[in-house]
Amino acid sequence: MDFSALQVIQQRIGQAMLAAGTRVRLLAVSKRQPDSAVRELAAMGQIAFGENYVQALVARRRVFDGIGLEWHLIGALQSNKCRLAALHADWVQSVDRPAIVSQLARFRSAELPPLNVLVEVNIDDESSKSGCAAADLPALCEAIAAQPRLRLRGLMAIPDARSKPDARRSSFARMRRLFDKARDDFTHMDTLSMGMSDDFELAIAEGATMVRVGTALFGTRSGQDPAVPTDPVGTP
Ligand SMILES: *Cc1c(COP(=O)(O)O)cnc(C)c1O
Numbered sequence: 001m002d003f004s005a006l007q008v009i010q011q012r013i014g015q016a017m018l019a020a021g022t023r024v025r026l027l028a029v030s031k032r033q034p035d036s037a038v039r040e041l042a043a044m045g046q047i048a049f050g051e052n053y054v055q056a057l058v059a060r061r062r063v064f065d066g067i068g069l070e071w072h073l074i075g076a077l078q079s080n081k082c083r084l085a086a087l088h089a090d091w092v093q094s095v096d097r098p099a100i101v102s103q104l105a106r107f108r109s110a111e112l113p114p115l116n117v118l119v120e121v122n123i124d125d126e127s128s129k130s131g132c133a134a135a136d137l138p139a140l141c142e143a144i145a146a147q148p149r150l151r152l153r154g155l156m157a158i159p160d161a162r163s164k165p166d167a168r169r170s171s172f173a174r175m176r177r178l179f180d181k182a183r184d185d186f187t188h189m190d191t192l193s194m195g196m197s198d199d200f201e202l203a204i205a206e207g208a209t210m211v212r213v214g215t216a217l218f219g220t221r222s223g224q225d226p227a228v229p230t231d232p233v234g235t236p
Pocket residue numbers: 029031052074075158196197198212213214215216
C-alpha cells in the first residue's frame with residue numbers, strides 16, 4: 001500500500017472537519033486487505049479498524065493481539081455469530097434488531113468493558129439492505145440502553161450506493177436529524193458513523209463523527225472473504 005494514503009485521507013478529513021466545525025474519527029476498513037497493510041497503518045498511528053465478517057475480525061484480533069488496536073464489526077450480523085462478535089469486537093456497528101441486542105448482551109463477558117454498539121439504520125429503505133427502519137429506532141435504542149453489557153454509542157448508515165450526490169446528501173442529513181432526536185433521550189450517544197471512500201466529505205459536512213474508509217486508504221480489495229464459518233473457541 002501507499003504510505004501517504006493515510007496522510008492524504010487524514011488531511012481531507014481535517015479540511016472537512018474544519019469546515020463543519022466538528023471532530024471526526026477515521027475507521028480504516030481493512031476487509032479483504034493483507035495483514036501487512038494493517039500493520040503499516042497501525043505503525044503510523046491508526047487505531048480503529050473495521051471488518052465485515054465476524055470470522056475475519058476474530059482472525060485479525062489474533063494477529064494483532066496486545067497492541068491496542070480497536071476492532072469494529074461493520075457487516076450484517078447473524079444471530080449465530082453474536083457470541084463471537086460479543087467476545088472479540090470492541091464495537092458492533094450493525095445492530096438492527098432486538099434478537100441481536102439480547103444475544104450480544106448475553107455473550108459479552110463480564111471481564112470485558114461493555115460492548116460499544118451503533119444502531120444501523122436502513123436510511124434509504126432498500127429491501128436488499130440490513131438496518132432497521134427509522135420508525136423502529138426508539139424501541140431499539142431503549143432495548144440497548146437497558147443492557148448493562150452494551151453501551152449505546154450512536155447510529156450508523158450506508159446510503160444507497162446508486163444515489164446521486166444530492167440524494168446521498170439528503171440521506172446523510174436525515175441520519176443527522178435522527179441522531180439529534182435520539183440524543184434527546186440517550187444523551188451519552190456520541191457517534192454518527194457514515195461516509196465511505198467516495199462520499200466521506202459529504203457525510204462530514206452533514207454531521208458524521210466517524211467515517212469508514214476502505215479503498216481510498218488501502219487501494220482495491222484483493223483478498224478473499226472468509227470462506228467457512230468456523231466457531232473457534234476462546235475469549236480474547
Ligand atoms: C466496505 C465498507 C466500507 C468501506 O468502503 P470503501 O468504499 O472501500 O471505502 C464502509 N462501510 C461498510 C459497512 C463497508 O462494508
